Amino acid sequence: NAGVTQTPKFRVLKTGQSMTLLCAQDMNHEYMYWYRQDPGMGLRLIHYSVGEGTTAKGEVPDGYNVSRLKKQNFLLGLESAAPSQTSVYFCASSIPDQRTEAFFGQGTRLTVV
């Protein structure tokens, strides 16, 4: 199994450009999450989804949009990138059971210049 796959792994954007980060999981998980991690800090939740067609805001949702049209995919969009969105982005997935583990992707390193 591939687990959680993030595309792309690296990207450089100019201020004002838009882009979409793709997260795909092959474990049939209901829940999916997008986090960002700034240098020296822990992960902060941007948005999450509890099922196909549903999304919800996390701690730091401003400047981002998400969509979950298919159960296996969770898309994170930046409509107008800003330098403050330079970060490493992680996607994760899990089932709705606190006794189980969540699985994380390897991250997307985004630089906005």
Place this chain on the structure above:
Amino acid sequence: DAKTTQPNSMESNEEEPVHLPCNHSTISGTDYIHWYRQLPSQGPEYVIHGLTSNVNNRMASLAIAEDRKSSTLILHRATLRDAAVYYCILRGWGSNDYKLSFGAGTTVTVRA
């Protein structure tokens, strides 16, 4: 969300045990204690979790205090590959609590 408190950093010598403490005084009865670690330039990975009883797996042991207000992750023989940031996270029941809330974690340095 119930919060956890961890030391910022800990150092250990290779092949010695490492005890990583975590305080969670506001834990609720249905919260599971999870530990994840993040190796350099990688995504977090699951280490271990427990509710009340001590737990062991191939990676580590988790010792949970009787009142559940604190816990300790034990790496029995640290190796250089165990150098990482370790996160202690409470995971409750319900759609709002399944998500993982990360603090700053404990940065573990292993000396050769």
